[in-house]
């Protein structure tokens with residue numbers, strides 16, 4: 001086993017792991033994560049939690065991977081490869097969450113980002129209802145950054161969904177009170193607001209990340225892309241605030257570049273373009 005650390009400024013390529021479900025149409029889940037890792041200069045790896053028959057028009061069917069096989073994928077990988085950052089997406093159920101928690105406890109990988117995926121844009125549940133409490137109580141305190149959208153934040157807190165950006169700072173504080181070390185609260189669901197603004201709450205700081213709202217139907221996998229880009233960038237950035245800002249810029253560019261795609265008839269994917277990281 002190697003002990004070399006991935007330092008900011010080093011030209012060694014970071015090894016970044018996605019723990020997530022699949023999307024055969026390539027817009028969300030593991031497929032999106034691997035593209036975002038590559039595009040942001042990381043070496044991408046993945047462990048699959050669920051096989052999802054989905055496309056731009058929605059989710060048809062889900063086959064959950066047995067938790068012991070999620071463990072097998074992760075321990076086999078982590079016994080061989082040094083991992084510099086982890087992005088966690090769809091976890092499907094409480095048993096898979098507990099399998100991932102046990103692996104995090106055993107290997108203590110650095111820079112863990114949790115996108116608490118609960119419901120697909122099409123409305124299909126990707127996390128069992130009863131697993132939300134397990135995610136909140138057992139996984140959330142163990143990760144470095146959580147990136148909920150507004151419905152997910154409301155579910156984690158057991159409160160109604162907020163309807164304006166003025167309430168986002170107080171809600172991010174309540175998520176921090178649950179044990180989240182850093183929070184990126186995504187405001188994409190506030191369609192009435194002119195800009196697409198997310199709130200970052202780090203160690204003693206709160207900052208807004210604003211971007212123009214792009215007029216596009218290609219918003220499938222935006223959350224996956226953002227959290228994966230942040231995980232890919234974090235080993236090369238000196239702090240979370242910088243990685244989050246650069247990840248958001250990457251997503252905005254990928255949303256803009258989506259106008260050149262022609263993929264499916266529903267909510268299309270974003271376009272991952274390689275850039276100088």
Ligand SMILES: Nc1ncnc2c1ncn2[C@@H]1O[C@H](COP(=O)(O)OP(=O)(O)O)[C@@H](O)[C@H]1O
Pocket residue numbers: 148149150186187188189196197198211212213214215216219221222223224226248251252255
């Ligand atoms: N039309 C858009 N233009 C610019 N940014 C967007 C647009 N739609 C979503 N985003 C950004 O994409 C990210 C994820 O969006 P959001 O819808 O909040 O989460 P999720 O994809 O997890 O449901 C956020 O950073 C949000 O601000």
Ligand SMILES: Cc1ncc(COP(=O)(O)O)c(N)n1
Pocket residue numbers: 020021022023028029030052054089090117119120121122126219220221222223224
């Ligand atoms: C495997 C997987 N993970 C996450 C999402 C959420 O993405 P979106 O909210 O854009 O549907 C998804 N549809 N599928």
